[in-house]
Amino acid sequence: MEERIEISILLDFYGELLTDKQKDIMNMYYNEDLSLGEISEINNTSRQAIHDILKRCCKLLLEYESKLELKNKNEKLLLLKESLLVKFDCLSDMVNNDEAAFLINEIKKQLIENL
Amino acid sequence: MEERIEISILLDFYGELLTDKQKDIMNMYYNEDLSLGEISEINNTSRQAIHDILKRCCKLLLEYESKLELKNKNEKLLLLKESLLVKFDCLSDMVNNDEAAFLINEIKKQLIENL
Numbered sequence: 001m002e003e004r005i006e007i008s009i010l011l012d013f014y015g016e017l018l019t020d021k022q023k024d025i026m027n028m029y030y031n032e033d034l035s036l037g038e039i040s041e042i043n044n045t046s047r048q049a050i051h052d053i054l055k056r057c058c059k060l061l062l063e064y065e066s067k068l069e070l071k072n073k074n075e076k077l078l079l080l081k082e083s084l085l086v087k088f089d090c091l092s093d094m095v096n097n098d099e100a101a102f103l104i105n106e107i108k109k110q111l112i113e114n115l
Numbered sequence: 116m117e118e119r120i121e122i123s124i125l126l127d128f129y130g131e132l133l134t135d136k137q138k139d140i141m142n143m144y145y146n147e148d149l150s151l152g153e154i155s156e157i158n159n160t161s162r163q164a165i166h167d168i169l170k171r172c173c174k175l176l177l178e179y180e181s182k183l184e185l186k187n188k189n190e191k192l193l194l195l196k197e198s199l200l201v202k203f204d205c206l207s208d209m210v211n212n213d214e215a216a217f218l219i220n221e222i223k224k225q226l227i228e229n230l
Contacts, residue, residue: 016182
């Protein structure tokens with residue numbers, strides 16, 4: 001199950017590097033939860049062919065991650081964002097100045113929307 | 116000149132997706148400023164072969180950017196960082212509370228080091 005989730009996340013990051021056909025088949029299996037049988041029927045091909053495509057694409061996605069680390073970097077950014085938001089809450093509690101409180105709120109919004 | 120700089124930046128983001136040989140040749144031309152003649156001599160091959168590799172790799176790098184937009188996203192992150200740092204400076208000026216000033220400084224450091 002965990003591997004399925006990981007592959008699904010990697011598909012978000014690197015799906016564009018696959019061919020349209022590869023991406024469709026990976027989406028059917030990892031995001032829409034279709035079975036090998038259902039996917040082979042839709043694509044008018046054998047279960048073995050679908051199995052081989054899934055296996056090859058998983059290998060490709062893991063290779064991309066080992067080279068570019070987009071998932072890893074994104075996780076770090078999300079941790080940074082969380083940590084900053086906690087600190088802003090502390091800061092809000094320390095400040096008794098309307099102007100500063102307003103600016104802290106603006107910064108928080110900007111961070112939530114853009115990071 | 117601008118195209119050279121752009122390719123050099125794309126090489127930072129996507130160089131790992133090239134083969135070692137492609138990466139070496141791209142680095143020689145775009146980062147170390149070697150000529151086609153010098154690179155072909157080092158690689159014991161023709162100027163035409165080097166020219167073809169450079170052309171093919173530039174195309175690949177531009178395709179990767181059109182698909183993943185890492186350079187574009189990184190530029191947006193840097194703008195966000197700059198904008199946040201300016202706001203932190205404003206915030207520092209508004210606050211006359213040592214504890215809050217210390218925390219603002221901590222947040223700035225964390226942002227500079229991690230974004």
